[in-house]
Amino acid sequence: MVWSSMLHTSLYTVAVATFVTVACIPNGGLRPRKMLPPRGNGSTTDRLNVALSGAAVNITQSSWKSSLALAVVLTTFGLFHMTLQMGYPHIMWNPFMWGWYTVYLPGSIPKALRGACLDMQKHSTANQPLCLSEDQWQELSSGQLSSYNPDDVYSVQRGLDYLQNQSGGVVINALARNVADAIPLLKQNMEGLAPFFQDSSRNKLSLVVFENDSNDGTRALFKSWASEESRKESPRYVVDIMGCGDANPDCILGIQDRYDKDLFKDPNASGVGKLGEFRNVLLEYILSKDEYKSFSHMVVLDVDLGVSISPLGLIHTLGLENGLGQDYAVASSSSQVWPGTMGSIIPPYDLSAFRPKESSGNEKLRGMHQWFCHLMPAGDRWRNLCEAASPMQLFMIQSANDPSNNHNEPYEVGSAFNGVTIYPMRVVRERGEQARYDSGDDNQQCEHVGFHLSLDRRMYVNPKWSMNLRPNKPGGPTGIRAVKTLFEAVIGRPNVVVVFLIGNNTFFFVAVFALWMIGLSLKRLMMVLYDQEKESRRRPWSADSTSGINTREM
Structure with missing residues (x-):
């Protein structure tokens, strides 16, 4: 995990590439006589061929030179792959995910809920928990919960009991801008949650949306959805779209998207933009509206996730032992492929919102991460982007999320979001005006x-409330906007470029050189064993050293 974080790719892929290269290069390296000779006409092409041939011979005859050359190649390939995955994300570029990585979509929730008994009295006498098969449990929990695991079943039953008999309801809080393509999937998620509320008239489900400056019809789609649901004889939930006053009901604020900023012209352009302000407006709206005063929980989610939000995972979170879901904020552990790794690293995706639980064990790591972010002064966009680029941050979030460390139990963090987080409204109300979103003094903090x-209290991540994001639709910006932001943020900062180039190549060189020597030793050992086997087969007979009798005659 340490090396994977420093290399920003799995050490196993580096090992495979190194061992294959060692196996392909002849012992002692390439020889000049094996290279194509120049044609002798003195052309530029011939001179180039001679120069390249000489360089190849020189490099392959030295272990450290070969390791350095391979390290540069792997670093360059990683940067190319990262750019490709960010610019045109697709499963095709991530072969290590082929065949096992499953994305659970909200459109499958209704089928998985077919036959479910969500009434406490009914499912307590059922042969199967919630009258659902194991496959249905897998579908409704994004593959994280099992009907065969008593702890999973008990937590879900406890959460369902709380939702139907103690909770006043759940309000889902979302910001939206140009997410028209994600609204149908969000609607399917809402309809997947609604059945868990329908058995009790006391419980309510509501979606509250703050939308601004969309030009793709996002607000119109939300309005149509809200109208459609409200006209039903028995509405299952409420879609509540915020306005910006009588003078600006559609919230046309004229604010440029944060990813459209030119970082060459404005290096201090905020990586957060107005998100903190908008979230505070939305939070205040929920806290002040009478309809939501009895609601027990608020779920904050990214609208553009486009995957199932794992209804059983959410219910499981409400039923965690010791009332964690009622006393503390709990984040999901949604994950996505890390660009540049070919699918070999799939960490929780929101590194910007992550802060580890502070301890003496991670004090040095936190200090190194702070140094990395302080390569640029306060206010610079790098202070925001460094969270996702830092090897130390990647290691800390992977370490916290590692089952060998958390044992698949909720683990404490300083902060986490991962696309979906649930908050007890009582905790938020008790903090009063102090409970506010804040992007820091320089407006670069998530x-x-x-x-x-x-x-001002503990927070947890529930590893069993997890979703796999789509490789072709990861969180954050994609396409030319993502590549442009990455290019401008790094290229325009020479000291960041130097640290990246020296750091990445150094880490790769150390790893490759160590693996190269191991591979070379194994290759020599195998050749010795092969030569011995070959020699033994050449001998037509062997003599018995004790009796002197020809063994073939015996």
Whole structure:
């Protein structure tokens, strides 16, 4: 995990590439006589061929030179793959995910709920938990919960009992801008949650949306959805779209998207933009509206996730032992492929919102991460982007999420979001005006970090409330906007470029050189064994050293 974080790719892929290269290069390296000779006409092409041939011979005859050359190749390939995955994300570029990585879509929830008994009295006498098969449990929990695991079943039953008999309802809080393509999937998620509320008139489900400056019809789609649901004889939930006053009901604010900023012209352009302010407006709206005063929980989610939000995972979170879901904020552990790794690293995806639980064990790592972010002064966009680029941050989030460390139990963090997080409304109300989203003094801190710190209490991540994001639709920007932001943020900062190039190549060189020597030793050992076997087969007979009798005659 340490090496994977430093290399920003799995050490296993580096090992395979190194061992294959060692196996392909002849012992002692390439020889000049094996290279194509120049044609002798003195052309530029011939001179180039001679130069390249000489360089290849020189490099392959030295282990450290070969390791350095391979390290540069692997670093360059990683940067190319990262750019490709960010610019045109697709499963095709991630072969290590082929065949096993499953994305659970919200459109499958209704079928998986077919036959479910969500009434406490009914499912307590059923042969199967919630009258659902194991496959249905897998579908409704994004593959994280099992009907054969008593702890999983008990937590879900406890959460369902709380939802139907104690909770006043759940409000889902979402910001939206140009997400028209994600609204049908969000609607399917809402309809997948609704059945868990329908058995009790006391419980309510509501979606509250703050939308601004969309130009793809997002607000119109939300309005149509809200109208459609409200006209039903028995509405299952409420879609509540915020306005910006009588003078601006559609919230046309004229604010440029944060990813459209030119970082060459404005290096201090915020990586957070107005998100913190908008989330505070939305939070205040929910806290002040009478309809939501009895609601027990608020779920904050990214609208553009486009995957199932794992209804059983959410219910499981409400039923965690010791009332964690009622006393503390709990984040999901949604994950996505890390660009540049070919699918070999799939960490929780929101590194910007992550802060580890502070301890003496990670004090040095936190210090190194802070140094990395302080390569640029306060206010610079790098202070925001460094969270996702830092090897130390990647190691800390992977370490916290590692089952060998958390044993698949909720683990404490300083902050986390991962696309979906649930908050007890009682905790938020008790903090009053102190519970506010905050993007820091320089407006580069992730607003979720500020909010979690303002709650001034422990926070957890539930590893069993997890979703796999689509490789072709990861969180954050994609396409030319993502590549442009990455290019401008790094190229325009020479000291960051130097640290990246020296750091990445150094880490790769150390890893490759160590693996190269191991591979070379194994290759020599195998050749010795092969030569011995070959020699033994050449001998037509062997003599018995004791009797002197020809063994073939015996």
